[in-house]
Amino acid sequence: NAGVTQTPKFQVLKTGQSMTLQCAQDMNHEYMSWYRQDPGMGLRLIHYSVGAGITDQGEVPNGYNVSRSTTEDFPLRLLSAAPSQTSVYFCASTSGTSSYEQYFGPGTRLTVT
């Protein structure tokens, strides 16, 4: 099992550009989520999905879109990048059947100039 994988590891964007952060898991988990980590702010939930075809907003959804067409994949789209979106992004998944334990990917460090 590869667990939760994220690509790319690093990305630099110019203001106004768009891009997609990829996330995939091979554990057949129904629940997936995206977080951003900023200094002094902890991990904040951007969007989450409880299964294929179902997504919902988290704490800080503005400027981001998600879709969930398969159980395995949960991409995060930045529509028009802003410097405030400079952050480290983590994708996570959980089976949701027995505990709240979430498995995290290695993260994507995004810089918007």
Place this chain on the structure above:
Amino acid sequence: DQQVKQNSPSLSVQEGRISILNCDYTNSMFDYFLWYKKYPAEGPTFLISISSIKDKNEDGRFTVFLNKSAKHLSLHIVPSQPGDSAVYFCAAGGFGNEKLTFGTGTRLTIIP
């Protein structure tokens, strides 16, 4: 409104001693609490959890204590080892769904 708070941004402890990391929460509907450990340039990894029906859970050197009346939980690491140096996040969940609310983290440094 920060529902899960870790008021100590950093903590230094001598190797072999006990490390105590604290976490406070405000929402009494949380019914499940977790601790995650994070090394630089890696994703957080699950460490230990506790449900609201318990007041203590142990796993090797790690023990989590929950005081529901005070809305406070703590993570004890005994004995502390250099490999324990990391950022520790407290998280809370509940309401019948899988959403977690994280604290801001405490950077633990173990001094050899």
